[in-house]
Amino acid sequence: MLTIILAESELELMPESLRANPRIIESAGKRRKKPEEIILDSSTHHAVMGGLHEQERRGRPDIAHLFLLVSLESILNKQGKLRVIIHTRNDDMITINPETRMIKNYDRFLGLMGQLFQKNIVPDETQPLLQLKKNVTLSELLKELKSDFRIVCSATGTPVKLPQYFTELKKKKHNDIVCVIGGFPKGEFHSNISEIADEVISIYPEMVLAWTVAGEILVNYENVFL
Amino acid sequence: MLTIILAESELELMPESLRANPRIIESAGKRRKKPEEIILDSSTHHAVMGGLHEQERRGRPDIAHLFLLVSLESILNKQGKLRVIIHTRNDDMITINPETRMIKNYDRFLGLMGQLFQKNIVPDETQPLLQLKKNVTLSELLKELKSDFRIVCSATGTPVKLPQYFTELKKKKHNDIVCVIGGFPKGEFHSNISEIADEVISIYPEMVLAWTVAGEILVNYENVFL
Numbered sequence: 001m002l003t004i005i006l007a008e009s010e011l012e013l014m015p016e017s018l019r020a021n022p023r024i025i026e027s028a029g030k031r032r033k034k035p036e037e038i039i040l041d042s043s044t045h046h047a048v049m050g051g052l053h054e055q056e057r058r059g060r061p062d063i064a065h066l067f068l069l070v071s072l073e074s075i076l077n078k079q080g081k082l083r084v085i086i087h088t089r090n091d092d093m094i095t096i097n098p099e100t101r102m103i104k105n106y107d108r109f110l111g112l113m114g115q116l117f118q119k120n121i122v123p124d125e126t127q128p129l130l131q132l133k134k135n136v137t138l139s140e141l142l143k144e145l146k147s148d149f150r151i152v153c154s155a156t157g158t159p160v161k162l163p164q165y166f167t168e169l170k171k172k173k174h175n176d177i178v179c180v181i182g183g184f185p186k187g188e189f190h191s192n193i194s195e196i197a198d199e200v201i202s203i204y205p206e207m208v209l210a211w212t213v214a215g216e217i218l219v220n221y222e223n224v225f226l
Numbered sequence: 227m228l229t230i231i232l233a234e235s236e237l238e239l240m241p242e243s244l245r246a247n248p249r250i251i252e253s254a255g256k257r258r259k260k261p262e263e264i265i266l267d268s269s270t271h272h273a274v275m276g277g278l279h280e281q282e283r284r285g286r287p288d289i290a291h292l293f294l295l296v297s298l299e300s301i302l303n304k305q306g307k308l309r310v311i312i313h314t315r316n317d318d319m320i321t322i323n324p325e326t327r328m329i330k331n332y333d334r335f336l337g338l339m340g341q342l343f344q345k346n347i348v349p350d351e352t353q354p355l356l357q358l359k360k361n362v363t364l365s366e367l368l369k370e371l372k373s374d375f376r377i378v379c380s381a382t383g384t385p386v387k388l389p390q391y392f393t394e395l396k397k398k399k400h401n402d403i404v405c406v407i408g409g410f411p412k413g414e415f416h417s418n419i420s421e422i423a424d425e426v427i428s429i430y431p432e433m434v435l436a437w438t439v440a441g442e443i444l445v446n447y448e449n450v451f452l
Contacts, residue, residue, distance in 0.1 A: 043331045062330045069292060073438045075430055104288045105269045106332040163389075163449050204301055212299045219445035223389050 001176045002076060002221045003083040003145055006067045006210060007138050007152075008190055009183025010060035011088045013117050014040050021048050031111070037118060039110045057184045058089070064183060065109045066211040068102045074218045079226060082218070085141070086183065089190075092117070093136040100129040138180070138191045148174040152193040153181050153213050157200035162220035165201065170224055177221070181213045227402045228302060228447045229309040229371055232293045232436060233364050233378075234416055235409025236286035237314045239343050240266050247274050257337070263344060265336050283410045284315070290409060291335045292437040294328045300444045305452060308444070311367070312409065315416075318343070319362040326355040364406070364417045374400040378419040379407050379439050383426035388446035391427065396450055403447070407439045 018024050019035040027044060028035045042049060042059035049055045064086055076082045077098055086094040094116065103109045112130075116122045120132045142150055149169060169177065180197065182189055186207065193200055203216055244250050245261040253270060254261045268275060268285035275281045290312055302308045303324055312320040320342065329335045338356070342348045346358045368376055375395060395403065406423065408415055412433065419426050429442055 043334075066292070066295060066330075070296065070437065070441065073435045075434065075438065075442070078430070078432070078434075104292075108269075161449075204304070206304070208301065208304075209299045211296065212301065215296065215441040216301065216445055219442055220449070223387075223446070223449075 001081055001083065002218070002225070003085065003147060003176075003178040004071055004214060004217060005085045005087055005138075005141065005178065005180045006064060006183040006214075007087045007180045009064050009067075009086050009088045010058050010185070011064045011086065011092075011113065011183070012040050012058070012090055013114070014038050014045075015052060017052065018045070018048055023048050033114065037114050039113050039117075041110065054187075057187050060183075060185050061110060061113060062106065063185065063210050064113075065102075065106060066209075067181070067183065067214055068096065069104065070211045070214050071218065072096070072098070072100060072102050074222075076218050076222050076226070079222075081226065087136070087138050087141055089184070091135050091137050093133045093141055095131050095133075097129045139196045142178065142180070142196050145178055146176070147178040148176045150178045150196070150198045151180065152189070152197040152200045153179065153203060153217070154189065154193060154200050155202050155205065155207050156188070157202040159205070160201045160203065162203060162216060163223065166220055166224040175225060179217050179221075181210050181217070183210055185209075227307055227309065228444070228451070229311065229373060229402075229404040230297055230440060230443060231311045231313055231364075231367065231404065231406045232290060232409040232440075233313045233406045235290050235293075235312050235314045236284050236411070237290045237312065237318075237339065237409070238266050238284070238316055239340070240264050240271075241278060243278065244271070244274055249274050259340065263340050265339050265343075267336065280413075283413050286409075286411050287336060287339060288332065289411065289436050290339075291328075291332060292435075293407070293409065293440055294322065295330065296437045296440050297444065298322070298324070298326060298328050300441075300448075302444050302448050302452070305448075307452065313362070313364050313367055315410070317361050317363050319359045319367055321357050321359075323355045365422045368404065368406070368422050371404055372402070373404040374402045376404045376422070376424045377406065378415070378423040378426045379405065379429060379443070380415065380419060380426050381428050381431065381433050382414070383428040385431070386427045386429065388429060388442060389449065392446055392450035401451060405443050405447075407436050407443070409436055411435075
């Protein structure tokens, strides 16, 4: 079993300091929503994000969307060997039913995420596909998950070749692996990753986007462990 | 070098038979476009697609978009070892400059594709990132490309494990490989794939989405050939 976590994902509701901004009220109105119900998205809200703390990395629900489309449609998930979790910059934890057919339309995905942050469960309790739990730090999440080995992927980690790396883990009988990928477009993890992981690895010397890292992890895990 | 082709992709301008439909005129108007300038997208035009030939597989620019995001952001592309081509159901051939940072926002991607079909080149001739050439069949395209070996991926092909399969090709000194992936959501290729390919392979017994197949091909090619 592989658990893949998109961590410190830049997925959040409109921050309070922006909700009274006329452009945000207008943008929300177009979706027939209140400002506090919509997801911050730098591709549409960029003009008003100036002054927001860490504005250069915030508002990237597109990264979470692509990560989910790559992970949930993977062969590993079709084989029932994958668990997918999103952790956000505000310590919200989103668990995803592996049978979820993730919405491909980006605007509808934003709508779904807005609903999830309001109701904590979507579509509803009889059929919970996505569930949100507040105030779970990455460290707490990793402690909660039962696993043999916890890896964090970071450009600053120890360089590895994944085929050999996973083969070694398999030899050591580490099958139940948790793999953490950053859900932000630039910069470093806020969490102390070397403290919470068994190992911090780097699969490429430069920053690689989250869904590319996910693809590398998923395919190589399949090759070695399936 | 790997050349990856999304073939018979369901990417096309609004078909003529739908252009006079009031809903399509309204939908185009919202984008300040004429019906003939917008891309058919089943997620928004589904209601009017009834009666369209092969309606159940048409209007899937989302597949091309995700395929491009996965391919262009891959480690193989960062290493300069990837060529990406889209071939469409109407035999349009789109070549993509490997340095293109593909638009992540889906609506803007649709806008860009609409422009490409009008102008045959975007953003412009001084900086051609995407270029379109009309009337190139998949068979002609494969003949034009210089390569050692042409593979088509299809659920009906010979089952293979990609790590071993690529290792064998490398032993036979086949380094310059063309790999064809279907760009449609269901059904079979229209082209006679067994005639145009050196080999038709299957990486999974069920239908797998194009960007998942692309990820499997890209990561395994990197592992063996980089």
